[in-house]
Amino acid sequence: MLSVDEVLEQLKERGYRRTPQRECIVGILWESGVPLSAREVHERVRATFPHVSLDTVYRNLELLREAGLVSQINLQSRESARFELLKGEHHHHLVCLECGESVCLPACPVDLHELERRHAGEFTVINHAFELYGYCKSCRS
Amino acid sequence: MLSVDEVLEQLKERGYRRTPQRECIVGILWESGVPLSAREVHERVRATFPHVSLDTVYRNLELLREAGLVSQINLQSRESARFELLKGEHHHHLVCLECGESVCLPACPVDLHELERRHAGEFTVINHAFELYGYCKSCRS
DNA sequence: ATCGGTGCAAACCATTTGCACGTTA
DNA sequence: TAACGTGCAAATGGTTTGCACCGAT
Numbered sequence: 001m002l003s004v005d006e007v008l009e010q011l012k013e014r015g016y017r018r019t020p021q022r023e024c025i026v027g028i029l030w031e032s033g034v035p036l037s038a039r040e041v042h043e044r045v046r047a048t049f050p051h052v053s054l055d056t057v058y059r060n061l062e063l064l065r066e067a068g069l070v071s072q073i074n075l076q077s078r079e080s081a082r083f084e085l086l087k088g089e090h091h092h093h094l095v096c097l098e099c100g101e102s103v104c105l106p107a108c109p110v111d112l113h114e115l116e117r118r119h120a121g122e123f124t125v126i127n128h129a130f131e132l133y134g135y136c137k138s139c140r141s
Numbered sequence: 142m143l144s145v146d147e148v149l150e151q152l153k154e155r156g157y158r159r160t161p162q163r164e165c166i167v168g169i170l171w172e173s174g175v176p177l178s179a180r181e182v183h184e185r186v187r188a189t190f191p192h193v194s195l196d197t198v199y200r201n202l203e204l205l206r207e208a209g210l211v212s213q214i215n216l217q218s219r220e221s222a223r224f225e226l227l228k229g230e231h232h233h234h235l236v237c238l239e240c241g242e243s244v245c246l247p248a249c250p251v252d253l254h255e256l257e258r259r260h261a262g263e264f265t266v267i268n269h270a271f272e273l274y275g276y277c278k279s280c281r282s
Numbered sequence: 283a284t285c286g287g288t289g290c291a292a293a294c295c296a297t298t299t300g301c302a303c304g305t306t307a
Numbered sequence: 308t309a310a311c312g313t314g315c316a317a318a319t320g321g322t323t324t325g326c327a328c329c330g331a332t
Contacts, residue, residue, distance in 0.1 A: 017306050017311060038296080053314050058297060060312095074215050080296055094264050103264065110250050115273060123235050123244065125275040132256060133268040140265045158286060158331055179322080194289050199322060201287095221321055 001088045004030045007069055014067055021045070021052050025060045026085070034102050035073050035082035035093065073102075073131070092130040098139035105132070142229045145171045148210055155208055162186070162193050166201045167226070175243050176214050176223035176234065214243075214272070233271040239280035246273070 002010075007026050008018055016022075028044045029036065036044075042057045061083045064070035073093065074081040079100065092109075093102040109130065116125045134140075143151075148167050149159055157163075169185045170177065177185075183198045202224050205211035214223045214234065220241060233250075234243040250271065257266045275281075 015311090019306075019312065021313075051314080054296095055298075055315085056313055062298095094260060094266070096264075097267065105256075109252070109256060110271070115246075115250060119235060119273075122278050123237075123273075123275050124281045125235070125273050126238065127274040128272060129274070130251070130271045131269060132260075132264075132266050133270070134264050134266040137263050156286090160287065160331075162288075192289080195321095196290085196323075197288055203323095 002069075002086075007064075007085065010069060011063075011067060016063065016067075021049060021056055022060055024048055024052075025057060026064070029064075029070065029083065029085035030087075033104070035071075035084035037080045037082050039080065041083070073129070092132075094132045094134065094136075096136040096139050097133050098135055101136060103136070143210075143227075148205075148226065151210060152204075152208060157204065157208075162190060162197055163201055165189055165193075166198060167205070170205075170211065170224065170226035171228075174245075176225035178221045178223050180221065182224070214270075233273075235273045235275065235277075237277040237280050238274050239276055242277060244277070 004023075004027050007030070008023060011022070012018060024045050025041060028041055032044075038054065038057050038061060041061070042052070042054045045052050045057065061070060061072075064085075065072050065083070068086070070083050070085055072081050072083055082102070090108055092105045094105060095102045110128065112125070112128060115128075119125060145164075145168050148171070149164060152163070153159060165186050166182060169182055173185075179195065179198050179202060182202070183193070183195045186193045186198065202211060202213075205226075206213050206224070210227055211224050212227055214225065214236075223243070231249050233246045235246060236243045251269065253266070253269060256269075260266060
C-alpha cells in the first residue's frame with residue numbers, strides 16, 4: 001500500500017521532478033477511492049491551485065500511467081477515460097451505466113497465470129482489463 | 142450462430158429497414174472474424190458502395206450495438222473503438238498493444254452467475270468486459 | 283405518402299501538441 | 308544553468324448532429 005510520498009518517490013527514481021501541481025494531482029487521486037476523469041481531477045486540483053491547466057493534468061496522468069502507478073479505465077463506455085492510483089492491490093470495478101460511479105470488486109476473478117500459460121505460444125500477456133456493468137442501488141428503479 | 146440474414150431479420154423485427162448500406166455493413170462485420178474500427182468498416186464498405194459516408198457506418202454500428210447484435214470494444218489505449226458482430230457465442234479477446242490486432246479467447250474466464258449473486262444486493266449486473274493485452278507473435282521481438 | 287436512412291458539412295469534445303516562459307535539481 | 312514542467316492556444320481525430328433529400332415499406 002503506497003503513500004503519496006512513496007508515489008512521488010517512485011517518480012523521482014525515474015527522473016521526474018517534484019512539482020506542486022504533480023504533488024497535488026497525486027494527492028487528489030490518492031484521496032479519492034474511485035477512478036476519476038481528467039476533468040474531475042482538474043476541478044479538484046483547481047480548488048488548491050486555481051491556475052493549473054487541464055493539459056498539465058493530462059500530462060501527469062499519462063506520466064503516471066507510463067510509470068505503472070495509475071491505471072486508465074475506458075472499456076466499453078464512450079465517455080472520457082478514468083484514472084485510478086494503484087496503491088498496490090490488484091482489483092477491478094463495477095461500473096454503473098447510469099451515473100458512471102464505480103465500485104471496487106474485492107478480488108480479481110481471473111487466474112492470470114493460467115491464461116498466460118495457455119497463450120504463451122502465440123501471445124505475451126502484459127496486462128488485462130475486467131469490468132462489470134450494471135446499475136447501482138440508487139439508479140436501478 | 143446467426144447468419145447475416147438473421148441479423149437483418151432481427152433488425153427488421155425492431156422496426157429498422159433493410160437498406161443496401163446496412164446489408165453491406167453487416168456483411169463486412171460478418172465476414173471479418175476480428176473486431177474492426179469504424180474506419181476499417183467504412184473502407185471495406187466503400188469497395189462495394191464508394192459513396193457510403195462514415196457517418197452512416199457510425200449510425201449503423203451504434204444501432205447494431207443498441208440492438209445487442211454488436212459489441213463495442215474500447216482498447217485500453219486511446220485508439221478508436223472496435224466493433225464485432227455477435228454471432229452467438231460469448232467470448233473475449235487478446236489484444237496486441239503494438240499492432241492492435243485481436244484474437245478470440247476460446248472461453249469466458251469469468252463465472253458471471255457467481256459474480257451476479259455476490260453483488261445482487263447493491264448492484265444489478267447487466268454486462269461485463271474482459272480483455273487481455275500483450276504482444277502477438279510478430280510484434281514481440 | 284410516410285417516416286426512417288443517408289450524405290454532406292459543420293459541430294463537438296476529449297485529448298494532444300507547439301511554443302515560450304518559469305522552475306527544479 | 309540545463310532540462311524538465313507548465314500554461315496558453317491551437318490543432319487533432321474520433322464521433323455526433325442538423326438538415327434537406329432519397330428510398331423502403
